[in-house]
Amino acid sequence: xxxxxxxxxxxxxxxxxxxxxxxxxxxxxxxxxxxxxxxxxxxxxxxxxxxxxxxxxxxxxxxxxxxxxxxxxxxxxxxxxxxxxxxxxxxxxxxxxxxxxxxxxxxxxxxxxxxxxxxxxxxxxxxxxxxxxxxxxxxxxxxxxxxxxxxxxxxxxxxxxxxxxxxxxxxxxxxxxxxxxxxxxxxxxxxxxxxxxxxxxxxxxxxxxxxxxxxxxxxxxxxxxxxxxxxxxxxxxxxxxxxxxxxxxxxxxxxxxxxxxxxxxxxxxxxxxxxxxxxxxxxxxxxxxxxxxxxxxxxxxxxxxxxxxxxxxxxxxxxxxxxxxxxxxxxxxxxxxxxxxxxxxxxxxxxxxxxxxxxxxxxxxxxxxxxxxxxxxxxxxxxxxxxxxxxxxxxxxxxxxxxxxxxxxxx
Ligand SMILES: *[C@@H]1O[C@H](CO)[C@@H](O)[C@H](O)[C@H]1NC(C)=O
Ligand SMILES: *[C@@H]1O[C@H](CO)[C@@H](O)[C@H](O)[C@H]1NC(C)=O
Ligand SMILES: *[C@@H]1O[C@H](CO)[C@@H](O)[C@H](O)[C@H]1NC(C)=O
Numbered sequence: 543x544x545x546x547x548x549x550x551x552x553x554x555x556x557x558x559x560x561x562x563x564x565x566x567x568x569x570x571x572x573x574x575x576x577x578x579x580x581x582x583x584x585x586x587x588x589x590x591x592x593x594x595x596x597x598x599x600x601x602x603x604x605x606x607x608x609x610x611x612x613x614x615x616x617x618x619x620x621x622x623x624x625x626x627x628x629x630x631x632x633x634x635x636x637x638x639x640x641x642x643x644x645x646x647x648x649x650x651x652x653x654x655x656x657x658x659x660x661x662x663x664x665x666x667x668x669x670x671x672x673x674x675x676x677x678x679x680x681x682x683x684x685x686x687x688x689x690x691x692x693x694x695x696x697x698x699x700x701x702x703x704x705x706x707x708x709x710x711x712x713x714x715x716x717x718x719x720x721x722x723x724x725x726x727x728x729x730x731x732x733x734x735x736x737x738x739x740x741x742x743x744x745x746x747x748x749x750x751x752x753x754x755x756x757x758x759x760x761x762x763x764x765x766x767x768x769x770x771x772x773x774x775x776x777x778x779x780x781x782x783x784x785x786x787x788x789x790x791x792x793x794x795x796x797x798x799x800x801x802x803x804x805x806x807x808x809x810x811x812x813x814x815x816x817x818x819x820x821x822x823x824x825x826x827x828x829x830x831x832x833x834x835x836x837x838x839x840x841x842x843x844x845x846x847x848x849x850x851x852x853x854x855x856x857x858x859x860x861x862x863x864x865x866x867x868x869x870x871x872x873x874x875x876x877x878x879x880x881x882x883x884x885x886x887x888x889x890x891x892x893x894x895x896x897x898x899x900x901x902x903x904x905x906x907x908x909x910x911x912x913x914x915x916x917x918x919x920x921x922x923x924x925x926x927x928x929x930x931x932x933x934x935x936x937x938x939x940x941x942x943x944x945x946x947x948x949x950x951x952x953x
Contacts, residue, residue: 577610584620586610589646595622601657604632617649625655634667648672658682658709666695677705677737683720696730705764706740715744715769722750725757735762739789743768748777748801755781766820767792775805782809787818795824796854797831803838810844819846825854828861828869830876839867 577586584593584607591611593599599607599620611618611633618633633650635642647668657679665671674696693702708716721743736757743765751774754760761784765773771794776782788806810816826832839848853861857875 577607581607584610586612588612588614590617590619591615592617592619593621593623594619596620597622597624599623599625601625601627601629604629608633608635611644613644614646615644616646618647619649619651621651621654623655625652625657627659628652628657628661628664630661630663631667632661632664636667643667643669645670651675652679653677653703654679656680657707662694665693669695670698671696672698673701673703674699675701675703676707677703679707680709681707682709683716683724693724694727694729696728696733698732699730700732701735702730702733703735703737704741705737708741710742715742718743718746718770719750722753725753728756730756731758733757733760734784735764736760737762737764739764739766739768741768743770746770746773748774750774751776752778752781759784761785761815762787762789764789765793766790769794771795772797772799773802774799775802775809777801777805783813784815785809785813786815787820788816789818789820790824791820792823795821796827798835798838800834803835803842806844806846807842810842817845819844822847822850822852824851826851826866828853828856828864828866828874830874832866833871833874836866836869836871836874 577584577591580598581593581596582598583596584591584599586592589612591607593607600623604625631637633647634644644667648670650668650671650673653675654677657676658681660676660681665674708721710716721738746765754763755776755778760782763785764787766789770790773790773793773795806816806819826835839846839851848867849865851866853864853866853869856862856864856873857877861869861873
């Protein structure tokens with residue numbers, strides 16, 4: 543009995559030990575460990591790969607890291623490396639071997655990696671990506687048209703962060719149409735947020751804006767901190783049905799175009815979901831050019847943050863810093879150039895006129911005085927001549943009547 547119970551005890555004990563060992567092994571397997579290969583600053587687990595400041599990691603040896611990326615991987619974060627170029631099938635390898643598709647990978651953060659070129663097939667083996675962060679890179683879309691790269695095969699992408707992702711063009715700005723190519727033939731039909739802030743974009747034309755219509759589920763479009771001065775909205779019908787937030791704050795907008803205002807109204811009326819149109823921190827020019835914009839701000843039902851739109855410049859700087867909607871239509875005048883020069887010249891004319899009149903009065907009084915006292919003056923002159931015989935008196939012509947002007951008279 544004792545031996546049986548002893549056996550039972552030891553058997554139970556052994557099973558417990560094995561059970562505990564299994565749990566421990568599993569937990570170790572799940573814990574992060576330094577990835578094999580050469581990457582000390584990377585941590586790999588079954589579901590996550592995370593590298594921060596791994597300078598050994600370059601665009602062409604990512605394959606070494608790939609050995610440590612499990613098929614179960616859900617999340618890859620690589621920041622502070624020098625990836626330079628994203629080759630085709632950057633993660634996974636699915637061209638000839640469909641089993642290397644990372645089906646569970648949903649989150650990729652590649653911010654701050656000096657990425658300059660992105661091959662259009664870079665993300666082809668990660669079909670279920672939900673979030674892609676590519677902020678703070680040097681993607682050269684302004685230089686090599688043929689190397690722009692397209693984002694494709696992103697049917698489930700919801701969040702795309704391209705904040706400060708692009709290298710400045712030669713003059714420090716990027717024409718937005720260069721980027722528009724990327725969206726022209728896209729399959730990002732689930733995309734909800736697109737962050738394009740801090741990119742030095744200029745000129746958002748109607749054509750370029752229309753390419754954004756391909757993003758049929760877009761909810762938040764962030765153009766904040768760019769250099770747009772007359773942004774256009776898409777004119778295609780059937781566009782932006784899901785749009786909730788349009789952020790155009792911190793741009794270079796001075797006036798809004800009639801087309802832009804109309805399209806914002808249309809989107810607001812047609813989709814019924816628009817909640818925010820942010821336009822603060824733009825240098826609105828509060829002169830006659832703003833009348834249309836001002837009227838629209840007064841009338842529109844679109845959720846524009848009107849209270850936060852301030853005048854950056856105005857006629858004689860009178861309204862600088864004031865809220866646009868606090869002004870009256872009559873305040874929006876444009877006489878700067880004309881009125882100023884008028885004032886200047888009218889002041890000049892006045893001065894000249896006054897001086898002329900004064901001179902005239904003076905001359906007339908002297909003439910009148912001379913005329914009234916001509917006898918006395920003659921007497922004085924004769925006496926003076928008697929004292930200085932042989933001398934001629936030269937009477938200045940100004941004291942003579944106009945008819946005698948210029949004549950030298952000897953009295
Ligand atoms: C990054 O890589 C490129 C080419 O691979 C090289 O020319 C450049 O010097 C590298 N930059 C840094 C900061 O290591
Ligand atoms: C988008 O593609 C169409 C044809 O596919 C082309 O006509 C149009 O110019 C393109 N637009 C941009 C902005 O690239
Ligand atoms: C847009 O981007 C800017 C800068 O990146 C950020 O401050 C702002 O909150 C974003 N706007 C929205 C609506 O998310």
